[in-house]
Amino acid sequence: MSSIKFTINKKINDRLGRAGVLSTPHGDIQTPAFVTVGTKATVKAMTMEQVADTGAQVVLANTYHLYLQPGEEILKKAGKLHKFMNWNGPTMTDSGGFQAFSLGAAFGEHVSKIAKGEDGRIAKQEKGEEVLSALAKVTEDGVTFKSHIDGSKHHFTPERSMEIQHNIGADMIFAFDECTSPQASYEYQKEAMGRTHRWAKRSLARHRELLKENGEKRALLGIVQGGRHEDLRKESARIISEMDFDGFGIGGSFDKEDMHTAVGWVNSILPEDKPRHLLGIGEPIDFFGGIENGVDLFDCVAPTRMARNGTIHTKNGRINVLNAKYVNDFTPIDSDCTCYTCQNYTKAYLSHLFRAKEMLASTLASIHNLHFTIKLVDDIRRSILDENFEEFKKEFLGRYYGNQ
RNA sequence: GCGUCGGUGGCGGAGUGGUCAAUCGCGGCGGACUGUAAAUCCGCUGACUUUAUGUCUACGUUGGUUCAAAUCCAACCCGGCGCA
Numbered sequence: 460m461s462s463i464k465f466t467i468n469k470k471i472n473d474r475l476g477r478a479g480v481l482s483t484p485h486g487d488i489q490t491p492a493f494v495t496v497g498t499k500a501t502v503k504a505m506t507m508e509q510v511a512d513t514g515a516q517v518v519l520a521n522t523y524h525l526y527l528q529p530g531e532e533i534l535k536k537a538g539k540l541h542k543f544m545n546w547n548g549p550t551m552t553d554s555g556g557f558q559a560f561s562l563g564a565a566f567g568e569h570v571s572k573i574a575k576g577e578d579g580r581i582a583k584q585e586k587g588e589e590v591l592s593a594l595a596k597v598t599e600d601g602v603t604f605k606s607h608i609d610g611s612k613h614h615f616t617p618e619r620s621m622e623i624q625h626n627i628g629a630d631m632i633f634a635f636d637e638c639t640s641p642q643a644s645y646e647y648q649k650e651a652m653g654r655t656h657r658w659a660k661r662s663l664a665r666h667r668e669l670l671k672e673n674g675e676k677r678a679l680l681g682i683v684q685g686g687r688h689e690d691l692r693k694e695s696a697r698i699i700s701e702m703d704f705d706g707f708g709i710g711g712s713f714d715k716e717d718m719h720t721a722v723g724w725v726n727s728i729l730p731e732d733k734p735r736h737l738l739g740i741g742e743p744i745d746f747f748g749g750i751e752n753g754v755d756l757f758d759c760v761a762p763t764r765m766a767r768n769g770t771i772h773t774k775n776g777r778i779n780v781l782n783a784k785y786v787n788d789f790t791p792i793d794s795d796c797t798c799y800t801c802q803n804y805t806k807a808y809l810s811h812l813f814r815a816k817e818m819l820a821s822t823l824a825s826i827h828n829l830h831f832t833i834k835l836v837d838d839i840r841r842s843i844l845d846e847n848f849e850e851f852k853k854e855f856l857g858r859y860y861g862n863q
Numbered sequence: 864g865c866g867u868c869g870g871u872g873g874c875g876g877a878g879u880g881g882u883c884a885a886u887c888g889c890g891g892c893g894g895a896c897u898g899u900a901a902a903u904c905c906g907c908u909g910a911c912u913u914u915a916u917g918u919c920u921a922c923g924u925u926g927g928u929u930c931a932a933a934u935c936c937a938a939c940c941c942g943g944c945g946c947a
Binding site for chain 2: 503561567633710738
């Protein structure tokens, strides 16, 4: 029996989208929901009380980072992730599979998992070139990482990822997968996808053994890959669906233009009664496209990373508070926003903090962006329940992107 | 007053006869960021325009040496330090 339970309360007419509740051992998540990223068991620049105040329901940490520092034994001794980081709500961990990409093909390159326009350069991995700077190397057995902290070598296998994730102790964990570059060829995407499927099976097997051994409650989500190719995405969705996962992640690379179409291919195949998590996606426009195509959970570093770099969301689009025009702007970021930052501080003050390189700048901006993002997904959820998703989508997108 | 060192772009500071509108850092202006290698990274930053292997004005001031000076010489102005 699964340790999580997913209930659908309402669907969008003629679409894959739905609003529901995902019950975990540490509480319920109203879906669709944005999952706050706290990679190293901390949401950068914020205390967990501040994270909770933004409306966050669930936090996701990373296996690779916590394995390197402070190490799984410390997490275990601390009483697992929840206790260690002082977060009593639901948690997730990513498997380390994304680092096969970010420390591998993407290392030292200006490549994101989202390809924009005709970004069709050939990836190094398919030219057979050893990338001198790469810190990750993929084989059938797993991924060998060179620590970005001290250069030491570490080998991750699906089995090892499961062991570490059980030691970290999140409520929902992910199968070990390979995230590929959008620049990779069809052949490479196919090869990597096959490997991810074999790793999914191994992850599931080891996860089951560990559940028996430790008697704990933990859900495992399998990950669909296949890049931007329809046949691969559908094949992956079919194969991963056939395995007995508690839920699903949709990972890998996309073209910005047809990301949501690709998500739709996958979600029309995945079983309807289990939750789906679109990995690493989180710009405002993406939530609408993802949700109407059947996504229940999103996680993304964008809100907090952009905040630390001075880019802030407003209902009228994003702004860079470092721009000269905000030096003398004594109004809040967003007059309607109910977050702590908007209730108490002005753009001029944030501008000053960023220019002076004061760390409070990161904190205040993160509070706002996180609140904005979480609330946006929550508003979409409400619009599904109120049966006015389309109106809300049109209104929000018109205002947010219309002024750009 | 004498001696001595020094005066370079918004600031700090390279350069010590030609390839110098002048390394670099800071500051300024703008951009990027999508399962966090990230409080990071990338442009631009004398003026003008047809934004170019383009024109012009620039290295305290004035004059000189030289084919050629930010770089050498002289005087002057200003600043630091030392001695009176």
